[in-house]
Amino acid sequence: MIRTSRPRFAALALLTAAVLTASGCAAAGGPDADPSADPDASVSVAPELTGDLTIFAAASLKAGFDELAERFEQQHPQVDVRPISYDGSSTLATQLVEGAPADVFASADEANMTKVVAAGVATGPELFATNRLTLVVPAGNPGGVTGLADLDDPDLAIVLCAAEVPCGAASTTLLDAAGVTASVDSFEQNVTAVLTKVATGEADAGLVYVTDAATTTDVETVTTEGADGALNRYPIVALQDAASPDVAAAFVAFVLSDTGRGVLGDLGFGAP
Incomplete structure (x- = not known):
């Protein structure tokens, strides 16, 4: 009769259990685990804006x-x-x-x-x-405007932003610094309205932001001295x-x- 050594089986069982336990820990997120392999792994993701x-x-x-x-x-x-x-x-x-x-x-x-x-x-x-202001005239400059000083000419149609809006306040600062009293035909509530009147030829000149002047080929810009001193x-x-x-x-x-x-x-x- 062949007798089996029980101590050998006990040692083998313990070794197997240790291996299974170690592999289980790794799969569950041990130091060598790959979180992306676990679909239930907790990942902090910012909620999508809605x-x-x-x-x-x-x-x-x-x-x-x-x-x-x-x-x-x-x-x-x-x-x-x-x-x-x-x-x-x-x-x-x-x-x-x-x-x-x-x-x-x-x-x-x-x-x-x-x-x-x-x-x-x-x-x-x-x-x-x-942003800063620039003097604009209709394409072709029919009024022959050469600078801020021309804005006091009563024979020209001049349009500016109203004083209470930012482009109007900046225009006042710019013209005061230049010592010019503009002969204004109309004051507008926003810079878009000023640009539109100049672009369509309703006005001979106006003050708008350089960014607005760049949006259309229907106006030309005229060198505007002192504009950097009236930044918005x-x-x-x-x-x-x-x-x-x-x-x-x-x-x-x-x-x-x-x-x-x-x-x-x-x-x-x-x-x-």
């Missing part, structure tokens, strides 16, 4: 913000950027203070942003761009009562990013 985004932005930002909104939607397919409200910053600020619903406000100056902050509608705006600084903020605060904050961050500033820089905006 919701609508309502933006109020200065009229001079239209080309830039249209492109930024499109890129933002491409990055966040579940976000719907509603048609952006473009107008003079003073008009937009008044609407916001009076309770107009919006998620983000981008102003062409700090003064109108200050009104919104003072009313408790927003906190912590950040500067994201600068653009702040942006996510509003306190934003319907989708995370979406609003993400868009503000996108505008402030290298990508956002690159888009604006290509259109002629300066760094803040």
Whole structure:
């Protein structure tokens, strides 16, 4: 009769159990485990942004913000950027203070942003761009305008932004520094309206931002001495009562990013 050695079987059993235990630990996430191989592994992933985004932005930002909104939607397919409200910053600020619903406000100056902050509608705006004025005339320069000094000629049709909007305040600063009293035929509520009147030949000259002048071939620019001394600084903020605060904050961050500033820089905006 052949007798089996029990101690040998016991040792073998212990060895097998140890191997199985070690392999089980590795599969369950030991130091050598591959987390991607475990479909139940816990991975921290930021939730995808969802919701609508309502933006109020200065009229001079239209080309830039249209492109930024499109890129933002491409990055966040579940976000719907509603048609952006473009107008003079003073008009937009008044609407916001009076309770107009919006998620983000981008102003062409700090003064109108200050009104919104003072009313408790927003906190912590950040500067994201600068812009400067240029004298524009219709293509061909039918009025023969050569500089700011010509704006006091009563025989020319001159159009400027109203004093309460950023381009109007900057125009006043620029003309005062040049010692020019412009013979103005009409004051407009935003820079787009000034550009349109010059481009269509309704006016012989006007002051608009360099970024607006670059959007059409229907106007020509005239050398504008002292324009760098009347820069406008653009702040942006996510509003306190934003319907989708995370979406609003993400868009503000996108505008402030290298990508956002690159888009604006290509259109002629300066760094803040």
